Amino acid sequence: MINVTQLGYAGVNVVELDSLQHVLDKVCGAEVRRDGERLYARVDERHHRLAFYKADTMSLAYMGLEVESLDALRAAENELRGKGLEVTRATAAEREERAVLDMIHLRGPDGVRIELFFGAVLEKLPLKPGRAISGFVTGELGLGHVVLACADRDAATRFYTEHFSFRLTDYIFWSEAEATFLHCNPRHHTLALMNPCFGMVPGQFNHLMLQVKSIDDVGRAYDIVLEEGIPMVMNLGRHTNDQMTSFYVKTESGFAIEYGYGGVEVDDHDWDVKVFNAPALWGHALQA
Ligand SMILES: [Fe+2]
Structure with missing residues (x-):
């Protein structure tokens, strides 16, 4: 049994970014960063918790489930492999893009990509919400x-x-x-x-x-x-x-x-x- 402490982040493939950016920024009050065909939303001290990627069809690209340590991540990898599940280690580019220390991934029911990770990168500056809000509960x-x-x-x-x-x-x-x-x-x-x-x-x-x-x-x-x-x-x-x-x-x-x-x-x-x-x-x- 792998102890998951929280949903750390999520990635979504989307067909449209402009109005989504407006909703995240001016309705939700997230701190939004646009990077070409990608959109990142920050809602607390973490680098980002939501990522959106321009794609042909909408789907959940991945959900990032957090474990409590690097040791726990290694143990989870062994446990899942021991059960015959196919587990892949994140590439350096994936770790950097997710802004985490380490990550492994597997496919869950209906092909959902589950990422297990540890070590979310924190930002030094406070959150700059897109509109005046009291803050997010994370x-x-x-x-x-x-x-x-x-x-x-x-x-x-x-x-x-x-x-x-x-x-x-x-x-x-x-x-x-x-x-x-x-x-x-x-x-x-x-x-x-x-x-x-x-x-x-x-x-x-x-x-x-x-x-x-x-x-x-x-x-x-x-x-x-x-x-x-x-x-x-x-x-x-x-x-x-x-x-x-x-x-x-x-x-x-x-x-x-x-x-x-x-x-x-x-x-x-x-x-x-x-x-x-x-x-x-x-x-x-x-x-x-
Ligand atoms: Fe709901």
Whole structure:
């Protein structure tokens, strides 16, 4: 069992960068750096936590799962190989581009590229947000969460909970959707696995979530989205399970960015796995 401490970073292949840059910068308040056909977003002291690459189709390029030391990374490599999984060591160029000390990668369910890493590079200067916000909730909770559609949700759940230290948080079943929520630290979920519902195909990247420190950060972002007519997947609402108050910006590439405040945290010593029959307490209405 490999102890994953957090989602350290994520990379997404996107078909469009300009409006995405605007959303990350002026709606989300990230510190954005454009490097030709690449876009990097910094949200805390780390060099970056999100990378976007211009591509022909949208997909999750990789998710970076952090382990606690270089020794743990070597042990993870041996453990995965011992189980017959194919593991590759990062090249020097990959380590530099991800801004980490070391990294290995493998393919998970539905071909998702999982990167295990240690040693995120820190910036000496404070974060310079794209707009005035109180800040992002990261630290030991990690970047946020990602949601994926899986061909076999139960098999994918077993993969992440048997090879890695992901633990079951809860389930939501509604309409044609089935969602399993997994945590690896107090953040309610770092990974959510869904069936291929609502037209999603197996392996499809549905959304990533960024959490901010104030409801006013969310409210002001919502004002900007409404004023500028930026498309949304779902309007402002509050989730049943993690109780996050959030809305979902629709990117031109097809995935969504959930921007939220106030998610509950999991204490493994005192946590009951629940089953919900709706994703929202209020709001989160699907937008045309
Ligand atoms: Fe979410």
